[in-house]
Amino acid sequence: MTVPSNVIRVLIAKVGLDGHDRGVKIVARCLRDAGMDVIYTGLHRTPEEVVAAAVQEDVDILGISILSGAHMTVFPKVIDLLKQHEAEDILLVGGGVMPDEDVGALKEIGVAEVLLQDTPPQAIVDAVRRLVEARGPR
Amino acid sequence: MPAAVSSLDLVEPVLAGKPRAIARLISRVEAGEAECRPALEQIYRRTGGAHVVGVTGVAGSGKSTLLDQLVLEARKSERKIAVIAVDPSSPFSGGSILGDRIRMNELSLDPGVFIRSMATRGAMGGLARATHEAVDLLDAGGFDLILIETVGVGQDEIDIVRAAHTIVVISAPGLGDDIQTIKAGVMEIADIHVVSKCDRPDANKTLKELKSMLTLGFALRGESAWQIPVLATSSAKREGIGELLAAIDRHRRTLDDSGEMEGRRRVIARTRMLKTAENILHDRFEKQHDGKVSSLIERVVTRELNPHTAATELIAALKSEP
Numbered sequence A: 001m002t003v004p005s006n007v008i009r010v011l012i013a014k015v016g017l018d019g020h021d022r023g024v025k026i027v028a029r030c031l032r033d034a035g036m037d038v039i040y041t042g043l044h045r046t047p048e049e050v051v052a053a054a055v056q057e058d059v060d061i062l063g064i065s066i067l068s069g070a071h072m073t074v075f076p077k078v079i080d081l082l083k084q085h086e087a088e089d090i091l092l093v094g095g096g097v098m099p100d101e102d103v104g105a106l107k108e109i110g111v112a113e114v115l116l117q118d119t120p121p122q123a124i125v126d127a128v129r130r131l132v133e134a135r136g137p138r
Numbered sequence B: 001m002p003a004a005v006s007s008l009d010l011v012e013p014v015l016a017g018k019p020r021a022i023a024r025l026i027s028r029v030e031a032g033e034a035e036c037r038p039a040l041e042q043i044y045r046r047t048g049g050a051h052v053v054g055v056t057g058v059a060g061s062g063k064s065t066l067l068d069q070l071v072l073e074a075r076k077s078e079r080k081i082a083v084i085a086v087d088p089s090s091p092f093s094g095g096s097i098l099g100d101r102i103r104m105n106e107l108s109l110d111p112g113v114f115i116r117s118m119a120t121r122g123a124m125g126g127l128a129r130a131t132h133e134a135v136d137l138l139d140a141g142g143f144d145l146i147l148i149e150t151v152g153v154g155q156d157e158i159d160i161v162r163a164a165h166t167i168v169v170i171s172a173p174g175l176g177d178d179i180q181t182i183k184a185g186v187m188e189i190a191d192i193h194v195v196s197k198c199d200r201p202d203a204n205k206t207l208k209e210l211k212s213m214l215t216l217g218f219a220l221r222g223e224s225a226w227q228i229p230v231l232a233t234s235s236a237k238r239e240g241i242g243e244l245l246a247a248i249d250r251h252r253r254t255l256d257d258s259g260e261m262e263g264r265r266r267v268i269a270r271t272r273m274l275k276t277a278e279n280i281l282h283d284r285f286e287k288q289h290d291g292k293v294s295s296l297i298e299r300v301v302t303r304e305l306n307p308h309t310a311a312t313e314l315i316a317a318l319k320s321e322p
């Protein structure tokens, strides 16, 4: 087997109280099947844990899924923490359920992309590839 | 850190133990970027202080959960600790799902702890190609204890022996005919045996089986100064963790005092060099000699050349090119 050079690394986390992870596990498998390394950290994570893990794992994409409605507090916090770690090149992608105006507001503060709950798997894979390519080498 | 900072500029922050710089360089090594080689040369000269411990056992035997507890225990003495968790990539897509962190989440917040998940990306032997370099970076970054988690299933998966100073083999009750399924090759590499999940009633049976197997002769390996212990742990009840850490530390002292450490360092150096040479050759065949390789395959298939002669030609062709 040849050395796969630029394997995209993605960390997927569930932040907050909601207790379902079926959806994120499906996303994890799709990304794996698209040839990516997916680090999954389980349920009920805090923003601090997730950002520290993303830095150590040096992921290209930090994907956080929130169904509990706490997105407007969690994502700004994560953006802030990424700045503190000087890790703005780690792209933050939000997932879950939220109104359109929140999506706009989150992109405004630096969330790279928001993929709402019914985004088809292939669209997620495409979005990840597109984002990493647009960021360029680091 | 601005984008695309040069690897040489990362050396200083790596030596200062900065997680961001260590993590970045690990990724560059994983990606096979030639640009980071001079930096790694500098890093390598600053290694040799860390105690590298391999922790291996079949899937689901409780390795990650135990490492979580072990790191907490070892942190009481202010040591800096790193965990490298290696998992196999999917042979179909080359991708992987790395889930070991699920068991170690709280450790993420401790600045004295660094955890990295690595996929094997097609490498055989249970380690990722970049595992050794990741160890170097952490070692140079001041991590005192580096724990490598690998899934050990058989004789083909024991590269860990040539990467670590101390090998801990985990067996667990309740995984079917567990002791039998651990192949002899994995049993033989242990410096320390652990039976995990000893809160379970069926753990006694596993302990008994393991001990009788060891008296049957699997314990013959190892320097005479070291008696291979069989320890019982429970991560659920937080039992046996201190004993495990003490055994790991005692093993390191025994290696140092008996001079065996030098021998192990030599084995690691030898394997790394030879394995890397193999990888370099392999990559050059794949990348630069596609044409040559396929024309030789044709000639072997048509029986014009036998495989040995073809291989000799392949290597001769490499020599004539830069």
Ligand SMILES: Nc1nc2c(ncn2[C@@H]2O[C@H](COP(=O)(O)OP(=O)(O)OP(=O)(O)O)[C@@H](O)[C@H]2O)c(=O)[nH]1
Pocket: B057, B058, B059, B060, B061, B062, B063, B064, B065, B066, B100, B103, B151, B196, B197, B198, B199, B200, B233, B234, B235, B236, B237
């Ligand atoms: N009863 C009991 N269960 C445990 C203990 N430690 C781990 N487990 C369970 O065993 C399962 C596997 O644990 P892990 O720590 O993920 O095992 P692992 O060896 O790292 O697994 P892989 O990385 O997939 O090879 C989990 O469901 C744990 O909850 C223990 O001390 N007692």
Ligand SMILES: [Mg+2]
Pocket: B063, B064, B065, B099, B100, B149
């Ligand atoms: Mg594990």
